[in-house]
Amino acid sequence: MDLSQAYDYLNLSQLMKKLGLDGHYIKFKYLKGLVNTKISMFKYKNLPGSLTSEILETALMFNNHLCFYKSETFGIVLCRYLPLGEFDIYWKPTHVDLLALNGKTIATKVPYEDIVLVRDNECDIIPFLWILEFIEVLERVEDTLMKNMLLLQLPIIFTGKKEQINTYKQLIKKTLNIDPFAIADKETIDSLKQFDINLPVKLDEILSVYKNYKNMCLESEGIYGTETQKKERLLVGEVQSQTEYVDYNYQGFKRMRLDFIDEVKKKFDYDIELEESYVEFREQDIELQNQLVNQFGNQNEGGNGNAE
Numbered sequence: 001m002d003l004s005q006a007y008d009y010l011n012l013s014q015l016m017k018k019l020g021l022d023g024h025y026i027k028f029k030y031l032k033g034l035v036n037t038k039i040s041m042f043k044y045k046n047l048p049g050s051l052t053s054e055i056l057e058t059a060l061m062f063n064n065h066l067c068f069y070k071s072e073t074f075g076i077v078l079c080r081y082l083p084l085g086e087f088d089i090y091w092k093p094t095h096v097d098l099l100a101l102n103g104k105t106i107a108t109k110v111p112y113e114d115i116v117l118v119r120d121n122e123c124d125i126i127p128f129l130w131i132l133e134f135i136e137v138l139e140r141v142e143d144t145l146m147k148n149m150l151l152l153q154l155p156i157i158f159t160g161k162k163e164q165i166n167t168y169k170q171l172i173k174k175t176l177n178i179d180p181f182a183i184a185d186k187e188t189i190d191s192l193k194q195f196d197i198n199l200p201v202k203l204d205e206i207l208s209v210y211k212n213y214k215n216m217c218l219e220s221e222g223i224y225g226t227e228t229q230k231k232e233r234l235l236v237g238e239v240q241s242q243t244e245y246v247d248y249n250y251q252g253f254k255r256m257r258l259d260f261i262d263e264v265k266k267k268f269d270y271d272i273e274l275e276e277s278y279v280e281f282r283e284q285d286i287e288l289q290n291q292l293v294n295q296f297g298n299q300n301e302g303g304n305g306n307a308e
Contacts, residue, residue: 030135038221045273048076060120062128067115069098070268071106079106116263119256134217145206148199222250
């Protein structure tokens, strides 16, 4: 998967085609959930030119080596930088070429100190790459769930008079909305043995794995999982640990954005404001965690620590 080319970030269908993921229903389903949630976490005020919050955050989702640069032609612009092969002793490029998000060259041989790095995370890892790893596992789990659900329909045997087979088929299809695969008369039933389909794992166990893995993906992005209603069953220590882990991730992403906003202010004397779209829900969830800690804290101190 080549992420070095230019993408139309406002057309995810085209983007998925370039990534080789077009026509994949499950992929689009997760894009709407996991990816869209991540992109909508932060908004900005007073972005330069025609740049929008959606373009900036979507660019961060699918790309790295992003920067702000102030050009004589375009003013302050979000673009990609390409190192030219010369590096200092700390492996930072001395000069870079700059490309607009549409792939067109903005400037060449620009000193590295003239740009402001725009990163989602400290390592400048493309978020979509690690989200995609979670999506691939979720697809396999979901496929396992569907296969086990189909196994629950086996075996299906209907008995009746041989002369009425066609009538039975129509009746069964109309009533149960299935195509019967075995029909036998009353004499045949004597030669058949009944057997049960024993699934290797329960459906609710597969669903639990699915939900937990999805929450792992969300929490790695600084987003609280959806199983809030089950948190009262956790140990208080586990609740606090989960809260700290998710909040630490969130604060890290927020800090990276505040860093390039501050640098744009210093270098270009231009003010951009960050808005935390996700902060209200995050604060509500933290308040819930604190309530749980207060509710079960005394019990845990005097017992085995389980919040039943």
